[in-house]
Amino acid sequence: MGKIIYLDNAATTKTAPEVLDAMLPYFSEHYGNPSSIYGLAAESKMGVEQGRKQIAEVLGAKPEEIYFTAGGSEADNWALIATAEAYKNKGNHIITSKIEHHAILHTCEYLEKHGIEVTYLDVDENGVVKLEELKKAIRPTTILISVMFANNEIGTIQPIKEIGEIAHENGILFHTDAVQAFGQVPINVDEFHIDMLSSSGHKINGPKGIGFLYIRKGLKIRSFIHGGAQERKRRAGTENVPGIVGYGAAAKRAADTMEQRTKKEIELRDYLIERVLKEIPYTRLNGHRTNRLPNNANFSFQFIEGESLLIMLDGKGICASSGSACTSGSLDPSHVLLAIGLPHEIAHGSLRLTLSDETTKQDIDYVVDAIKGIVERLRSMSPLYEDFVKASKRS
Ligand SMILES: *Cc1c(COP(=O)(O)O)cnc(C)c1O
Numbered sequence: 001m002g003k004i005i006y007l008d009n010a011a012t013t014k015t016a017p018e019v020l021d022a023m024l025p026y027f028s029e030h031y032g033n034p035s036s037i038y039g040l041a042a043e044s045k046m047g048v049e050q051g052r053k054q055i056a057e058v059l060g061a062k063p064e065e066i067y068f069t070a071g072g073s074e075a076d077n078w079a080l081i082a083t084a085e086a087y088k089n090k091g092n093h094i095i096t097s098k099i100e101h102h103a104i105l106h107t108c109e110y111l112e113k114h115g116i117e118v119t120y121l122d123v124d125e126n127g128v129v130k131l132e133e134l135k136k137a138i139r140p141t142t143i144l145i146s147v148m149f150a151n152n153e154i155g156t157i158q159p160i161k162e163i164g165e166i167a168h169e170n171g172i173l174f175h176t177d178a179v180q181a182f183g184q185v186p187i188n189v190d191e192f193h194i195d196m197l198s199s200s201g202h203k204i205n206g207p208k209g210i211g212f213l214y215i216r217k218g219l220k221i222r223s224f225i226h227g228g229a230q231e232r233k234r235r236a237g238t239e240n241v242p243g244i245v246g247y248g249a250a251a252k253r254a255a256d257t258m259e260q261r262t263k264k265e266i267e268l269r270d271y272l273i274e275r276v277l278k279e280i281p282y283t284r285l286n287g288h289r290t291n292r293l294p295n296n297a298n299f300s301f302q303f304i305e306g307e308s309l310l311i312m313l314d315g316k317g318i319c320a321s322s323g324s325a326c327t328s329g330s331l332d333p334s335h336v337l338l339a340i341g342l343p344h345e346i347a348h349g350s351l352r353l354t355l356s357d358e359t360t361k362q363d364i365d366y367v368v369d370a371i372k373g374i375v376e377r378l379r380s381m382s383p384l385y386e387d388f389v390k391a392s393k394r395s
Helices: 017-026 039-059 073-086 103-114 129-139 160-169 243-278 306-315 335-338 344-348 361-380 385-394
Strands: 066-069 095-097 119-120 140-144 175-179 196-200 210-216 283-285 298-301 348-353
Touching: 017 160, 017 243, 039 066, 039 196, 066 073, 066 243, 066 385, 073 095, 073 103, 073 140, 073 210, 073 348, 095 103, 119 129, 160 175, 175 298, 175 335, 243 283, 243 298, 243 361, 298 385, 306 361, 335 344, 344 348
Parallel strands: 095 119, 095 140, 140 175, 175 196
Antiparallel strands: 066 210, 196 210, 283 298, 298 348
């Protein structure tokens, strides 16, 4: 197999070598159960507490406010379901957005079957939540606002500080799914009035199957997984010690390299966007032009099926992602692309490219040239495109 150009870092990332190095001893030498009392266990316990401290530092949080989970999805489920349970005497209304990850949206649907009312906020054409609409949606019974920090498909970053302030002023808890934003953009839980925050290791060059929920001190959030007394009795189960150690190392690495790394990613991202929009006709950029994740570009190509484009890119060693929920076996266009107002046929022709710190300008040039060729070829086989060209010649 030839060289692989991996531009699907929003789906998952490669574990960084220094992260793997940090983890390895916790599989072999330091294998004790952190809950045991002998010296071997103390090594494991120290690894867990160091990981917790490294993560808390990135957020401006206290270590005891970080609760490890089995990933971003569990953290999202926990935040919503536990809040609905703990605050049911105050109310039964949750506000979220139409462009959340399915870990939020499907949890909201579950809660709706159990007496919770959910408002799904619209977003504008760039994928930004409208603050006026948020204010109008607030009821006396609203217990939680959950809006993602940055969108995993179109990269748009939300006005999190403003949303946090609105929640705070109204005495409503604020949760944010920061799986895509943690380690990519600066986050401070106090400055942004964040009460709960979800994150996941494998999106920041850490291991898969480990995440955390930040829970502000004083919240009534109860355990979601019942069993032992781990994680201050709020999340049972023997700790994923190597995972936590690796996650801590990945968080520290992401924070230490953030400025330099994202500067380089933004330059390459903008170069990619510029070339694609200039050289491929009937193409649009999805998501906010500037207020977006440093490594995210998302395009829609008219008269193209995203799936065909992906398969042909794979043939050239390029890993990318489309705007269709092909995992479900169906080809429903992405709820995010529909929410920003794209018609079905345009949403179907979408392509997400997410860069890493290893991506080079040569990679981008190779990828743009490949996309150009493939889009031309697919369009030349499209009867719709043929009709379109004929019609535009007549006019
Ligand atoms: C990947 C992702 C999740 C899910 O995280 P897992 O660790 O894979 O469970 C949740 N939210 C967003 C925005 C994501 O990108």
